[in-house]
Amino acid sequence: MPLGTLDRTPPPFFKQGPSALTKLMVFSAFALFLMVADARFTLMRPLRAAVAAVLYPVQMAALEPIRLLQEGRGYLDGLAAVQARADAAERRMTEQSVRAGQVEQLLLENAQLRSLLGLGARLAAPGQAAEVLYDAADPYTRKVVIDRGLTHGIAPGSPVVDADGVVGQVTRVLPLVxxxxxLIDRDQAIPVLNVRTGARSVAYGNPGVLGGVLELRFMAGNSDVQAGDLLTTSGVDGVYPPGLRVAQVEAVERQADSTFARIYCRPLARLVGVRHVMVLQPLDAPPDAPAEGAAR
Structure with a gap:
């Protein structure tokens, strides 16, 4: 066979394509083009959305064991928390049942003592619910306006309470409001009784301390008053029914150079942001005379 007729092309196994450098340059240019096109014209957004849609089931399948583990842990934690709350509620019910028995015994003893002393039972002051409309416009006072007035039988001086204690006192009555x-107004004062010691005193409003507190003034420096003492209405003023919760002693400052102690009390009622209150009839007002007293 003549040499000129031989096939000099290399077999397919040994064929060489473009060089590695050429491939690098081509793919680098293509990648650069794609980045610029995606950044300027968002050409790859449909492709990215399609890929994300295809991979979504795979992602959810991969996250499912983690989600099941978290839900199982949350279920066990919630079960433990519910069991703990149930145990605490059962303990509280037991304590309340014991206290209820003690209260019944105390009520019985009180009734027996009052019958021996010839004292009548305490009368509960009637009252009516009211809603706080807004705070008073005067920035130098601590007052609110309620939606009950002269036409509803509200009398001046009526005590105002909420679920936690005494809120204040009606000082102005208009036809509809x-x-x-x-209590924390600087012009307010309320006779109180220390439940622990039985000592009577007068609490004055002090709006400039700790956002508004009550202050027991003219108390001797060696008086038996401690932080945490509960103060209730004493009823000696003929306005507030006795036994209403007023405040709790928060701080007692005794100074060697002062005869009197500085005693600050935190009101128990919600004085800021209160919405619903109860207006009681003053003790010294006859049952059918609130409207007449308000008219005068």
């Missing part, structure tokens, strides 16, 4: 001065 009334103005209530809060």
């Amino acid at each position: 009334s103005e209530v001065t809060l």
Whole structure:
């Protein structure tokens, strides 16, 4: 066979394509083009969305064991928390049942003592619910306006309470609304009784300390008053029914150079942001005379 007729092309196994450098340059240019096109014209957004849609089931399948583990752990934690709350509620019920028995015994003893002393039972002051409309416009006082007035039988001086304690006192009555001065107003004072010691005193409003507190003034420096003492209405003023919760002693400052102690009390009622209150009839007012007293 003549040499000129031989096939000099290399077999397919040994064929060489473009060089590695050429491939690098081509793919680098293509990658650069794709980045610029995606950044300027968002050409790859449909492709990215399609890939994300295809891979979504795979992602959910991969996250399912983790989700099941988290839900199982949350279920066990919730079960333990519910069991703990149930145990605490059972303990509280037991304590309350014991206290209820003690209260019944105390009520019985109180009734027996009052019958021996010839004292009548305490009368509960009637009252009516009211809603706080807004705070008074005067920035130098601590007052609120309620939606009950002269036409509803509200009398000046009526005590105002909420679920936690005494809120204040009605100081102005209009035909449809009334103005209530809060306990922490500087012009307010309320006779109180220390439940622990039985000592009587007068609490004055002090709006400039700790956002508004009550202050027991003219108390001797060696008086038996401690932080945490509960103060209730004493009933000696003929306005507030006795036994209403007023405040709790928060701080007692005794100074060697002062005869009197500085005693600050935190009101128990919600004085800021209160929405619903109860207006009681003053003790010294006859049952059918609130409207007449308000008219005068």
